[in-house]
Amino acid sequence: MTVDWVSYYPVVAILIFLGEVTASATFDxxxxxxxxxxxxxxxxxxxGFYSCFNxxxxxFTCPPGLRFDYKTQVCTWKAVCINSAGANSSPLNETAVPQASADIPLVPLPSLPREAAQCTSVEDVRCADGSTCIPRQKVCDTVRDCPEGGTxxxxxxxxEDPYASQPCKKDTCALPACFCSNDGAQIPGGVALASVPQMVLLAFPGALNSQNHDLIRNLFLPTRxxxxxxxxxxxxxxxxxxxDYSHIEKFYKSGHEIALSTLSRDRETxxxxxxxxxxxxxxxELQSQRxxxxxxxxxxxxxxxxxQAPNLHLGSNTQFAAMQDFGFEWDGSITVPSTSRPVWPYKLAxxxxxxxxxxxxxxxxxxxxxxxINQLIDSQGFGCPSLGSCHNDDLKTAEEVLQWLLKKFNRHYTDNRAPLxxxxxPNWLQENFDALSRFIETLITKPEQDTYxxxxxxxxxWIQSPTPIELLADFVPWACDEEAAGFTCEALDCDLAFVHGGTRRFRACVPACPASFPWKDNIKGEKTVDPVLKRYVNTVTTPATTISPQ
Structure with a gap:
């Protein structure tokens, strides 16, 4: 792995829709x-760079500190400004005369030293700073050894990984413990396509509170x-x-699954x-939120x-090693390009x-x-991992959005019925509730009765025990208990001191408010906060303010 000036960002066209590249309001x-x-x-x-489609x-603009390199088609670290000649230049790997921008001062970014380090062993690799060599065994081992940020x-x-995982081996990957296929498109257990249930997963990332509780609840009507x-x-x-933890508890006790998106999901860059x-x-992060x-x-x-990784920003081996070691069953963070066939879940073994x-x-x-996440294809032909990241400005009515959703469904249904x-x-749901509600109603009333x-x-x-449609009525893992009584609680609204400053509103079904806003090293909110030093004080001196029971 010679790391010199190699970019660590994937193809920019994909980054656009993962939020790592920002759109610009001023352009030609x-x-x-x-x-x-x-x-x-x-x-x-x-x-800056342009994406042309039809x-x-x-x-779009690269992340801070990066430059767009038209030759490699990525955002990368560059000590000088090198771009194409602009319009009418080739978009892909064809020769064009590099030129520096006359309008942008060439402010050097962190650059290679005049003489790059000479690695003394063929087994050593050079870090991106150019002056540090590390043993190859330290690459991808979850410890950041390179000084410039852990490249x-x-x-x-x-x-580059000397201990990289191997391609699928069917003889050592058997159900129920393991499933894999060479292209990801194979159906688990060899179930015939016509007998495979089309599974749809509705995933809701972010905070659950009064702003979206009623909308989400109305998607899951008792009659559905x-x-x-x-x-x-x-x-x-x-x-x-x-x-609002009282809302989270209500959804959990109604049979929905509660999963994690780390504790400080929206606080870190x-x-x-x-x-x-x-x-x-x-x-x-994971265990504290749990x-x-x-x-x-x-x-x-x-x-x-x-x-799921925050906003789908994967943490490489560090993330997955932590998930494995803390006993997590599954992850839902990796996206599949929209150009591929739909991919079934697989074991990361x-x-x-x-x-x-x-x-x-x-x-x-x-x-x-x-x-x-098998990426969707928006109305402009681009792949997008979430409904909110799809560019569908030309879909003006709920009927048009509904037909677009059904088209995405049929892509899976008519291919290999990989889960959709x-x-x-949250913002997409606010604007498109009617379309999504009609989408759900349309599928659960299909005459084929094969969508779940x-x-x-x-x-x-199901993957661990692939069961044909005709036997799902007796599939125990999907069986439901008799309808439970409605969940009620005496939820408290609390104003709690936050270790990072200020206060946070906190609501949960608890007998009394915590002393401070729960956080890392303060899971139960038992510690008080020194507002000047912004740190915890172990001795509880002042109870938090209870605003209103409800």
């Missing part, structure tokens, strides 16, 4: 007129049942800040999860079985069976099921 709207589809450097902005112009971890891939006459359910990747976070960070859910939403620790465009993909084997994962962003809305854990249970 006619840039792509007459251009072939592809990526082009912005001739006046080193960090003569439509889209302008030996977030820059690793299967080619799967063909086995059990209620349809979804999975919630709940974040900590701004969540997107790049922190991929380029800075350590094994210890991931362990603390404990808080147990204490304040009364979700048993053993039933918080899976999670073997290498990822499809192209993984995200930064921080795992390279080593882990005893964790991966439930991948719909990641439902299930949780991630229920999906894994």
């Amino acid at each position: 709207a006619a840039f792509c007129a007459g251009q072939r589809n592809g990526l082009y450097a912005d001739p006046i902005d080193c960090a 003569s439509k112009t889209y302008h 030996d971890e977030y820059g690793c891939d299967l080619r 049942l799967n063909p086995n006459q059990c209620p349809i359910h979804g999975t919630f990747f709940v974040s900590h800040e701004y969540s 997107p790049y922190w999860w991929t380029t800075v976070s350590s094994y210890k960070d991931w362990g603390i 404990e808080i859910l147990h204490h304040f939403a009364h979700v048993p620790l053993t039933e918080t079985r899976g999670g 073997f290498s990822v069976p499809h192209t993984c465009h995200q930064s921080g993909c795992p390279t080593r084997p882990y005893n964790v099921w991966e439930v991948p 994962v719909l990641v439902i962003d 809305f299930v949780t991630y854990h229920q999906l894994v249970q």
Whole structure:
């Protein structure tokens, strides 16, 4: 692995829709007129680039500190500004005269020393700073050894990892413990296509509170049942800040799955999860949120079985090693390119069976099921991992959105019936509730009675024991208990001091408010906060303020 000036970011066209590249409001709207589809450097902005699709112009900006390199088609670290000649230049790997922007000062970024380090052993590899060599065995081992930020971890891939996982081996990967296939498109257990249930997973990332509780609840009407006459359910990747734990508890006790999206999901920068976070960070983040859910939403620790990287920013081997070691059953963070066939879940005991465009993909084997997100294709032809990231501005009515959703469903249904994962962003739900509600109603009333809305854990249970449609009425893991009595509680609203400053509103079904806002090293909120030093004080001196029981 010679790391010199190699970029650690995947193809920019994929990054656009994962939120790592930002759209620009000011650009030449006619840039792509007459251009072939592809990526082009912005001739006046080193960090900018155009994406042309069917003569439509889209302008984006690389993450801070990076430059767009038109030759490699990625955002990369550059000491000088090198771009294409702009319009009418080739989008892909054809010779063009590099030129520096006359309008942008060439401010040097962290650059290679004049003489790069000479690694003394053929087994050594050079870090991205150019002056440090480390043993090859330290690459991809979850410890960040390179001094410039740990590029030996977030820059690793299967080619660089000396202990990389191997392609699928059927003779050592047998159900119920393991499933894999060389292309990811094979149906578990060899079930005939016509007998495979089409599973749909409704995934809700982020805070669950009064702003979205009623909308989500109205998606899961009591009359909406799967063909086995059990209620349809979804999975919630709940974040900590701004969540109402009484609502989380209500959804859990109604049969929905509660999963994790780390504790400080929205407090760290997107790049922190991929380029800075350590094994210890991931362990603390996941287990702290798991404990808080147990204490304040009364979700048993053993039933918080899976999670998703914040905003799909993978943490490389550090993330998956922590998930494995803390006993998580599944992960739902890896995306499948929209150009591939739909991919079934697989065990990470073997290498990822499809192209993984995200930064921080795992390279080593882990005893964790991966439930991948098969990217959707928006109305402009681009892949998008969540409904909110799809560019569907031309869909003006609920009927048009409904037909678009049904088209995504049919792509899976008519191919290999790999599960359809719909990641439902809160803002998208606010604007498209009617379309999604009609989508659910349309599928559960299909005359074929072969579509099921299930949780991630229920999906894994089916893969471990593939059961034909005609036998699902007696499939015990999907059986439902008699309808439980409605859940009620005396929820408290509390204003709690936050260790990072200020206060946070906190709501949960608890007999009394915590002393402070629960956080890392303060799972139950028992410690008080020194507002000046912004640190915890172990001795509880002042109870938190209770605003109102409800």
